[in-house]
Amino acid sequence: MMQDKKYLLIPGPTPIPPRVAEAMSRPIIGHRSAEFQAVMERVTGKLKKVFQTENHVFIQGSSGTGALEAAVANLVNPGDKVLALSCGKFGERFAELARIYGGEVDFVDFGWGYDIDLDVVKKKLDADPDIKVVLATQNETSTGVQNDIEGLGKLVARYDAVLAVDAVSGLAAIDLKTDEWHVDVVVSGSQKALMLPPGLAFISVSDKAWRKIEQNTSPKYYFDLLKARKSIAKWNTAYTTPVSMVYGLEAALDMILEEGLDNVFARHKLLAKATRAAVQGLGLELLAPDECASQAVTAVQSPMVVDADTLRKVLLRDYGVAFAGGQDIMKGKIFRIAHMGYADKMDVIIAIAALEMALGKCGYKAELGAGVREAQMVFVGGEHA
Amino acid sequence: MMQDKKYLLIPGPTPIPPRVAEAMSRPIIGHRSAEFQAVMERVTGKLKKVFQTENHVFIQGSSGTGALEAAVANLVNPGDKVLALSCGKFGERFAELARIYGGEVDFVDFGWGYDIDLDVVKKKLDADPDIKVVLATQNETSTGVQNDIEGLGKLVARYDAVLAVDAVSGLAAIDLKTDEWHVDVVVSGSQKALMLPPGLAFISVSDKAWRKIEQNTSPKYYFDLLKARKSIAKWNTAYTTPVSMVYGLEAALDMILEEGLDNVFARHKLLAKATRAAVQGLGLELLAPDECASQAVTAVQSPMVVDADTLRKVLLRDYGVAFAGGQDIMKGKIFRIAHMGYADKMDVIIAIAALEMALGKCGYKAELGAGVREAQMVFVGGEHA
Numbered sequence: 001m002m003q004d005k006k007y008l009l010i011p012g013p014t015p016i017p018p019r020v021a022e023a024m025s026r027p028i029i030g031h032r033s034a035e036f037q038a039v040m041e042r043v044t045g046k047l048k049k050v051f052q053t054e055n056h057v058f059i060q061g062s063s064g065t066g067a068l069e070a071a072v073a074n075l076v077n078p079g080d081k082v083l084a085l086s087c088g089k090f091g092e093r094f095a096e097l098a099r100i101y102g103g104e105v106d107f108v109d110f111g112w113g114y115d116i117d118l119d120v121v122k123k124k125l126d127a128d129p130d131i132k133v134v135l136a137t138q139n140e141t142s143t144g145v146q147n148d149i150e151g152l153g154k155l156v157a158r159y160d161a162v163l164a165v166d167a168v169s170g171l172a173a174i175d176l177k178t179d180e181w182h183v184d185v186v187v188s189g190s191q192k193a194l195m196l197p198p199g200l201a202f203i204s205v206s207d208k209a210w211r212k213i214e215q216n217t218s219p220k221y222y223f224d225l226l227k228a229r230k231s232i233a234k235w236n237t238a239y240t241t242p243v244s245m246v247y248g249l250e251a252a253l254d255m256i257l258e259e260g261l262d263n264v265f266a267r268h269k270l271l272a273k274a275t276r277a278a279v280q281g282l283g284l285e286l287l288a289p290d291e292c293a294s295q296a297v298t299a300v301q302s303p304m305v306v307d308a309d310t311l312r313k314v315l316l317r318d319y320g321v322a323f324a325g326g327q328d329i330m331k332g333k334i335f336r337i338a339h340m341g342y343a344d345k346m347d348v349i350i351a352i353a354a355l356e357m358a359l360g361k362c363g364y365k366a367e368l369g370a371g372v373r374e375a376q377m378v379f380v381g382g383e384h385a
Numbered sequence: 386m387m388q389d390k391k392y393l394l395i396p397g398p399t400p401i402p403p404r405v406a407e408a409m410s411r412p413i414i415g416h417r418s419a420e421f422q423a424v425m426e427r428v429t430g431k432l433k434k435v436f437q438t439e440n441h442v443f444i445q446g447s448s449g450t451g452a453l454e455a456a457v458a459n460l461v462n463p464g465d466k467v468l469a470l471s472c473g474k475f476g477e478r479f480a481e482l483a484r485i486y487g488g489e490v491d492f493v494d495f496g497w498g499y500d501i502d503l504d505v506v507k508k509k510l511d512a513d514p515d516i517k518v519v520l521a522t523q524n525e526t527s528t529g530v531q532n533d534i535e536g537l538g539k540l541v542a543r544y545d546a547v548l549a550v551d552a553v554s555g556l557a558a559i560d561l562k563t564d565e566w567h568v569d570v571v572v573s574g575s576q577k578a579l580m581l582p583p584g585l586a587f588i589s590v591s592d593k594a595w596r597k598i599e600q601n602t603s604p605k606y607y608f609d610l611l612k613a614r615k616s617i618a619k620w621n622t623a624y625t626t627p628v629s630m631v632y633g634l635e636a637a638l639d640m641i642l643e644e645g646l647d648n649v650f651a652r653h654k655l656l657a658k659a660t661r662a663a664v665q666g667l668g669l670e671l672l673a674p675d676e677c678a679s680q681a682v683t684a685v686q687s688p689m690v691v692d693a694d695t696l697r698k699v700l701l702r703d704y705g706v707a708f709a710g711g712q713d714i715m716k717g718k719i720f721r722i723a724h725m726g727y728a729d730k731m732d733v734i735i736a737i738a739a740l741e742m743a744l745g746k747c748g749y750k751a752e753l754g755a756g757v758r759e760a761q762m763v764f765v766g767g768e769h770a
Contacts, residue, residue: 006412013413013628021410024629027391028398028582030707061448061584063625066607073604100604191625197413199446199584199627218604219458219485222451240448240576242584242627243398244409322415 004320013191023251053178064168064189067201070223078102089142115292139170144299153181173296271339274378281374389705398576408636431638438563449553449574452586455608463487474527500677524555529684538566656724659763666759681725
């Protein structure tokens, strides 16, 4: 008997489109060759379009966390006042990095399941003109919350502080107009909406941020953005680049640009809407309210009678469907369904149909098909709209 | 007309065996899944065999330089005395890293084309018992020199200092008995003799090194080895691992272990011997003397009448053959032929045959076939021996 197929519905790493896999399997070439420099020039141009920026965008061989560290190690000097806006695990990580690099961190915790309150940010910035860096998360993967980066960017732009945004799991799923919204530093990773395996990270840097970076004294080498800027002037990288991943990146960026950025965002929004409707149709509660619910990942509160991690085991064992669990304080309490990157309507249908069957096995009575129907209604409406 | 095929003969990145490429194209799974933990446990066990160690060996998503930085950022405290033994570009890089992390660096330059003199090292260690860390390069890729790590390891073991060895381009090409030779920290990378694309790096850590690491205060996060140790206890990684690369790594390690480490080293040695004989048969001079010539890459002095970089352009344009050039002070003066990783006898034949033809086009009269014949004689002898 054929084993069940596997369905990876976690918020990274995400499934790889065949076109990207094909590109990655091309023969290796030297990373210092003229041929590869031409690739870097082309890919960087496409990456800038997806980052919606004319700023420098660098490609780095690391996870997204490595690029968060690059942002902090280059921006934060010991003693610098840092305003860290946190809505969950990845907001906490950004703040921890700033502490490690000697920042004097004002940690503002909006709570798991809530978004950043811009009024609070404005008061903080008004009260302390000495704040040098503001750290925020675009899409808080741990809670399925997305923040208003447009509002935040336009607010921080009025102050001396530099704004760095963790867009690791949100870029190419949720709109982020880097230049128009004045976001100084945007960090992203390969294995989320960019549809690549883990291993590459990206970072964009504005002129305002460069002025801060040029005065930075923290020890760094691999993550040194001044070195990266010097190298990219010749379409090179300071250190050996994951060549195959860059091939894959070009294919993924081509797919995104051919679909059109606005269509990509609309697709994610539609999948998120269908997922939320379906889950609520089963009588389950979402973690994040509609106003700040993520387009990339939906966090669902497990019913009282069902341990979220047991549910996930059943889903994987009986249907080959992988959801993510809750992290840290949310462990066992929530599960998370991703709809980011190489995802379409049928992925939502799979997620919900499997969820309905698994809930029943775990002792929660969900009407079979009731969630699927809610999702279908969103899709039919969405297609006709 | 068919374009010429391409032959990548540079010291990294190196060609990928089909078996490794196949493994890397498997579907992505979650990096926190039980399935992937099982992969990590298995792969780490195989990696330890290739490192010839019972120490921890960590897998990190970065280039080799990122793992050199991990070694330094975890071992060197500001003010620590560091003895940096350099034979070329990568020795200089290791020393630069130590300076960036506040080390008080005694930089001992043995010169480009020469190896480490153990008598000098002994005198230095005897003269200053306060030396905390010794940095050395196993295979100096920039000059084609390999160092006596056995002698160095056994020497440094008698002192308090911790020995960290850059084996980025040498591991799995040149013998390195980590435990038997008392090498505390060994750093390597994926894109050299390990036959993978760039993107992974590796680092092994001895008990003696852990005692130093546990007292380290340098700022670090992505490269924090204490965090890595905590994660690997559950066969996890602190941050998202390049999942596809780890699949490929297992395939490459399987190939190496099936061939047998000693056979792998003997193959590299034979290819190096044939390359050197062939080059000398054409009347060209090697950069490194026989006693310390690298098994992984051969550096050749370009004839007076031929600019090395022009020669390389002709090789690539007319024969699809890529050699590496000289770096920094050796630019234009040498070219480098790699025979590391997925390389066999016919790769040497290709390199030499193309070289003979290209030299003629550049105005240096080499007897066609003379170098190839020297290589063949080594192979015939080697096979009969």
